[in-house]
Amino acid sequence: MNVQTALQTLKQQEFKPVYLVLGTEDYLQKQIRQAFLDKFKVEADDDLNFMNFDMETTSLEDVIGEAETVPFFGDYRLIFVETPYFLTAEKKTSSIEQNTDLLVDYLKNPVESTVLVFFANYEKLDERKKVTKQLKKTAELIEVKPLSEQETRRYIQQQVEQASVRMDKEAFELFLRLTDMELSKMMRELEKILLFSGSETVVTVETVSSLVPKSLEHNIFDMTNYVLKGQADLALRLYDDLHLQGEETIKINAILLSQLRLLLQSKILMKIGYQQANIAETLSIHPYRVKLAMQQVRSFDEKTVVNLFDELVEMDYQIKSGKMDKELLFQLFVLKTANYMKR
Template identity: 40%
Template structure:
């Protein structure tokens, strides 16, 4: 798991070869940054760090650099980006790679070098010998979306590293407000850590006060207000979104997505699907499914279907120019309150 790999890197325990693959760019970039910080001293980077784009450079050329002895340091660090020969994807690159040369290197890697392959692809071609060999010999980091348990562990480790304690309720609220985007969470955690510089403790009230709500969270609350017939809260959130110059069509689109998700979660839950299975089927983060499950039992399927129809009608009117977009959205909300 990525968090365990990070822990070893911070301890100075390195593997000769790493394979970072997946579409969660934050995890790939964070792993690379940790290796840069811990594998080399700052004054060694100019001499012993290099990176190659394998869509432009043959693997055998890059390996020549890997096998060059480090200068004024203990080790070399080499990043190899876009190893398209590990996938079945088509590429415009005309570079030919001697993968046999890589297979030979993996069998006997240089003891003084760390090689890091970064493959920003959703899947690797497991049928290829080189893919199997690299996954067998390398320390593999699959850069995929973290589940709820992993997210909470990641937040705890990040705050603990800053010598700050974060209460469990505060972690839960942070995820509810900021969502699951790691870059956004990082920014919010850094802000919280600075705020509690003296007390070294983050509670739920501090999170509520400081963390900016994502558009999705604002609209999740807006939809909940609509379904709860809480007119005051509904119009307060709507006016806040207008003050933030959010585009009405975007608001409507996110609202429709939220309501559709709630309907789908309700239906799949009724069929006995687990939270993780629902997330897999709908291709959304399990935490979003969890939040939806906490709400859907309060509403009948008919209410959600009617709301979906009204949202679709408003969307059609906006996109076909049948009235002012802001007015269409406001009228929709006022209609929904009844």
């Protein structure tokens, strides 16, 4: 079941003896974790009816022993099992060897007064293993996999609406870009924005710009846009700002080169018919980054992007070989490229 269904079920106190929280979305996993702690009224790690085990340092014998212990002045015992690497194909040479047969036997007849929750922060498990098969057969599965772009947009919009404010379209798109469509980061920054907004009913671009910090990568994204649009003055002003903040020209150039490489890769893959999801999978990057790259490069032909990339590679070589002053080289590249793009 999904997170919302799981949260609703827990509110109704419909406990299962075993749960498997599977997926890599950290924010959703934390929501589930807190829901269990709140429902069982766990206020500290020393709660007599709560145990938290890290399987990289704890044996399954200890976990099963606690799971088979009756609650102390309560109806249930809550046990969290972290990093259950033995459910995956991952090899942990530094971890203790686990006797998974003990867990398989327990799962066949779990103690009703114990709620055993496995937090598997992995994309997938090793389905060939007997312990994995038995766990998936016994446990109530809660999926916390990363949300799609559409699901993320909907989720954030719901949070904004629940706070009785409105974020205009331009501000919303900027917010998505500055938070890299990462749910944990989005929720942290949204909380800050909502606290700042107070009685204001509309969140503007100015509010988002002032409250959500820009990373160097975000600034280079803007610089790439300026260069592609032939806006040399804006690109050089941003370069000067970054330089004053202590950013090295070599580092700025390296990120710009990475951004141009992504544009070129996206352009080539788009040409042979790849869609956003296919490109993201091929390049192993977040689909939202691919979407932004596709938007950036769509109006330029492949030859132009190749020439830009080649120019940048050559400049990178000249900077690292010390043939010319690196700041002058970068400024000349921006001026030359922006002038070319305005034609």
